Amino acid sequence: MADIIRLSDAPAPNETSSLPHNIEAEAALLGALMIDNRLAEDVQLKLRADHFFEPVHARVYEAILKLVDRNMIASPVTLRPMFEADEEMKELGGPSYLAQLTGSGAAIIGARDFAGQIYDLALLRALIGVGREMVEQALDTSEDVDPKSQIEGAEAALYRVAEEGGGESSVKSFAEATRLAVQMAEKALNTGGGLSGVTTGLDGINARTGGLHHSDLVILAGRPGMGKTALATNIAYNAASRFLRDGEDGITPDKSAGAPVAFFSLEMSADQLATRILAEASGISGENLRMGKISQQDFRNLARAAAEMESLPLYIDDTPGLTIAALRTRARRLKRQRSIGLIVVDYLQLLQGTGKSGGDQNRVQEISEISRGLKTLAKELNVPVIALSQLSRAVEQREDKRPQLSDLRESGSIEQDADMVWFVYREEYYVNSREPKRPIEGDDAKVHDAHSEWMRDMERVYGLAELIIAKQRHGATGKVKMKFESKITRFSDWVDDAYLPEARG
Secondary structure, three states: OOOOOOOOOOOOHHHHHHOOOOHHHHHHHHHHHHHOOOHHHHHOOOOOHHHOOOHHHHHHHHHHHHHHHOOOOOOHHHHHHHHOOOHHHHHOOOOHHHHHHOOOHHHHOOHHHHHHHHHHHHHHHHHHHHHHHHHHHHHOOOOOOOHHHHHHHHHHHHHHHHHHOOOOOOOOOHHHHHHHHHHHHHHHHHOOOOOOOEOOOOHHHHHHHOOEOOOOEEEEEEOOOOOHHHHHHHHHHHHHHHHHHHHHOOOOHHHOOOOOEEEEEOOOOHHHHHHHHHHHHHOOOHHHHHHOOOOHHHHHHHHHHHHHOOOOOEEEEOOOOOEHHHHHHHHHHHHHHHOOOEEEEEOHHHOEOOOOOOOHHHHHHHHHHHHHHHHHHHHHHOOOEEEEEEEOOHHHHOOOOOOOHHHEOOOOHHHHHOOEEEEEEOHHHHHHHOOOOOOOOOOOHHHHHHHHHHHHHHHHHOOEEEEEEEEEOOOOOEEEEEEEEOOOOEEEEOOOHHHOOOOOO
């Protein structure tokens, strides 16, 4: 399946006349734009030059927008020099054709309707292109027959048609790229500085990374018990609730620091994940919630938290055994239907590739395919993707249990494809696991001393977690201290007592 479906792709000669088009509507719109340049402001938001069926009309439209963008008048007189040498224009009568286009002033009234029809007809031509490509691929059995990959390619092509009116080229001029960079800087400024992407809800992480950037793949890894899922759930909840608050405050979605979130949970069920989020929001232990060990006041807090979260734009897909192709299809649908701005996958090793599994070597290739697929998804939907990942047991063999990039399990391509690699590390977990014998009356002093020393260690690390930023394309690596409340599985910003203001008597 071709990577790019262009609206301007030339059809076969015998098909040209049968493709949906309306030359008269195109001519009327161009005439209206030259009579009243102000119409271009509305029209250009939706209509591109490659939406025009007639190539000459596409070039005239492009020229009009260029002049309007320079604050110059776009009229048959100012456009004439640009088409003196245009061979196809000569076939239509030369530059005087521009004046003919303005012949009907009545076209100004229906300009927006003409633009809408031109756009819709372009979509139909794009659909015909996708359909023709699908048929040709399905009929061609000269190579390996792989219907699943053809379906995936067709869905991707249809998604591009739905989102963009046909897959336009991803080539951007430096001016366009610069505008995007300035918009990102403006967003960072409007959110109080330091946050140009989607918020994580944790100031320490936002300060280090600038938030979660569009089209980035973030790998969040750690050994079991470190709190990977808890942190991912916290970030998803924080981003979704910030989007909700910004909307209530009248902030438009494109300027919001939050985002609707799609959470693909391949390990936990949707209700288990919801219980975690409710525990975090209500401050009630998740274990007590599951076992019903809650007071009337706790239940009131729970009901309040549940009511507040009813409209939370957080969508959970707990389908087990998803392939990377199926995940991408579901993500595209959620992007189209729910305008999601952040994707979380828990976790990467539970996804399946499209090839046949079997053998360690094949598994490495499969993980490489999955990590590449997630990065492609982030770029295609222009949203950040957080993918959780397991670490190898090599961590447990070292005295210093802090993870390193080499600990990423099964494939170096995970590190290669990721824009950021984060490790969650909680020393408390390891200190707690090596508790010595609890002293009882009559025990030797050494037993008492050993336990006292362990208690001091526990006091030092209790509730302390670290986010190790081991890789970051956009900035420096480093560590972020966080507080972790294990009962409600909540991460929050670490507040160092040494920097708290002194209490006044």
